Amino acid sequence: MNLLILSGSAFPGSHTHAIARTIESLVEQPEHAVTHVDLREYNLPVFGQGKTDDVETLKRLAENADAIIIGTPNYHTSFSGLLKNALDHLSMDEFEMKPVGLYCNSGGMRNSDPLTQLRMVMRGLHAMVLPIQVCTCDADFERTDEGRVLANDELTGRLGVMIDGLVRQSHAETVSI
Numbered sequence: 001m002n003l004l005i006l007s008g009s010a011f012p013g014s015h016t017h018a019i020a021r022t023i024e025s026l027v028e029q030p031e032h033a034v035t036h037v038d039l040r041e042y043n044l045p046v047f048g049q050g051k052t053d054d055v056e057t058l059k060r061l062a063e064n065a066d067a068i069i070i071g072t073p074n075y076h077t078s079f080s081g082l083l084k085n086a087l088d089h090l091s092m093d094e095f096e097m098k099p100v101g102l103y104c105n106s107g108g109m110r111n112s113d114p115l116t117q118l119r120m121v122m123r124g125l126h127a128m129v130l131p132i133q134v135c136t137c138d139a140d141f142e143r144t145d146e147g148r149v150l151a152n153d154e155l156t157g158r159l160g161v162m163i164d165g166l167v168r169q170s171h172a173e174t175v176s177i
Contacts (some may be wrong), residue, residue: 001032001170003163004065006120008083010040015105015141016071018148019134019159023069026160032167035061039086047088055089062094066170067101068127069162070118074106076090077113087121095125099169102164103134130165134158 005023009016020036028035042054062068072079100122104114112135122129140152150156 001167002064003027003032003034004061004068005034005036006037006068006070006086007036007038007082008070008080008086009038010080010082012040013147014073015136015138015148016037016073017042017102018141018150019071019103019105019136020069022150022156023159023163026156026163029119030144033073035065037061042086044086044089046080046102047085051089057096058086058089062090065094065098067099067166068095069101069166070122071103071105072114072118074104074111074114075113077111079104081117084121087125090125092126095122098127100127100129101133101166102129103136103159103162105136105138107138110137128169130162130169132158132162132165134162 005020006014007020017038024034024036037058041060043052044054045052072083102115102118112133115133119129134155136155140150140155142146142151
């Protein structure tokens with residue numbers, strides 16, 4: 001499986017980025033390939049204001065992925081504008097019938113509102129969003145010399161279940177109607 005992780009935080013060393021690193025560590029490699037796109041490092045102009053090489057790279061990575069995991073911080077009970085802009089540059093060509101997993105981080109308490117909204121966007125792109133999702137809060141992390149690390153074993157296990165579901169779905173045969 002070729003897995004793409006889209007991390008939608010605008011801040012370096014974010015909780016969202018830490019979850020992406022945890023996901024990378026859980027994916028069995030080299031059997032499965034993982035590409036982590038930290039969207040804050042990409043030059044993605046506001047949708048409709050032109051294209052860059054990074055837009056084309058993002059489209060190619062999404063198109064070539066067998067499955068995609070999308071992560072976002074909770075910004076005002078929604079997903080980040082950085083992620084929204086990146087998704088606006090993509091289309092059904094990259095997502096149709098593709099398995100997608102979702103995760104988010106909220107500050108003081110877990111909140112799934114950003115993922116509810118992402119589910120609607122993914123439905124509009126004809127993606128197959130897994131029913132399992134992961135919501136974290138700041139208390140689920142520890143600071144180490146490497147930065148933030150997800151320290152909640154239950155949530156790490158849930159990420160593993162999400163990955164297993166993506167592997168199964170990416171190998172399942174889909175039927176066009």
